Amino acid sequence: FERVDLQMLIRRLLDRWRPRFSKVNVNAYFNPAEGCSGVSGDARALEQVFTNLIGNAVEAMSKKGGTLAIRMEPVFSIPNRPQVMVTVSDDGPGIPDDIRDRIFEPFVTTKSQGTGLGLAITKRIVTAHHGSIQINTFPGGTMFEVTLLAYQDED
Numbered sequence: 001f002e003r004v005d006l007q008m009l010i011r012r013l014l015d016r017w018r019p020r021f022s023k024v025n026v027n028a029y030f031n032p033a034e035g036c037s038g039v040s041g042d043a044r045a046l047e048q049v050f051t052n053l054i055g056n057a058v059e060a061m062s063k064k065g066g067t068l069a070i071r072m073e074p075v076f077s078i079p080n081r082p083q084v085m086v087t088v089s090d091d092g093p094g095i096p097d098d099i100r101d102r103i104f105e106p107f108v109t110t111k112s113q114g115t116g117l118g119l120a121i122t123k124r125i126v127t128a129h130h131g132s133i134q135i136n137t138f139p140g141g142t143m144f145e146v147t148l149l150a151y152q153d154e155d
Contacts, residue, residue: 025065
């Protein structure tokens with residue numbers, strides 16, 4: 001693991017997704033808190049995490065358009081171990097109750113063309129980074145909260 005500038009990584013991903021956003025009428029917003037960007041991790045793996053979450057959000061909103069909001073903020077819930085929480089939210093239809101509790105299991109999907117591996121892999125990567133991923137979904141939206149260890153020089 002090394003220092004990953006998560007703010008820059010997310011901005012780069014959003015720039016890459018802009019053409020797709022405009023095709024499906026999705027407005028994307030990124031709101032990083034001041035001084036909150038470095039996490040300890042593998043940049044490629046973390047890019048896959050946020051690519052999966054952004055891709056799922058865009059797909060959920062592709063029929064009617066909507067808003068993708070990404071927020072990034074520091075978290076201090078563990079003494080002497082700062083963390084960074086990234087919230088990826090959309091205002092799509094939400095995830096159905098019958099699969100909500102199994103959403104991180106392999107081969108669980110709501111998509112006709114999906115493999116059901118994206119969120120399973122995402123959770124594995126986040127866990128390998130000593131982080132956590134939570135979901136909050138309801139009719140009219142879904143929020144994923146990814147919490148990762150902030151980079152510290154002694155890592």
